[in-house]
Amino acid sequence: MDRDIVERLRAGTGPIKPNLIDAAADTIERLRARVGQLEADASALAERLTAELDAARREVCSLEADTTEDQWEYARQRGWHCFKETGK
Secondary structure, three states, rough: OOOHHHHHHHOOOOOHHHHHHHHHHHHHHHHHHHHHHHHHHHHHHHHHHHHHHHHHHHHHHHHOOHHHHHHHHHHHOOOOOOOOOHHO
């Protein structure tokens, strides 16, 4: 239906009929809602993947260093911020 609306809008040489305007407005509202949902989904996915990456990095730090302070230093040297929730 979207393609039909676009073709009809582009082909229009005279005044646009109200039903075409309503259909275009409905399509725009539907697409805006879909874009909003996709943005929310992408944000949630980014948060989840960041948490998984931080967990993996903390695990690497724990395997490479014995003490908590050494783990934080190991992460800092690599530019990792995987201990941010601990305040370090």
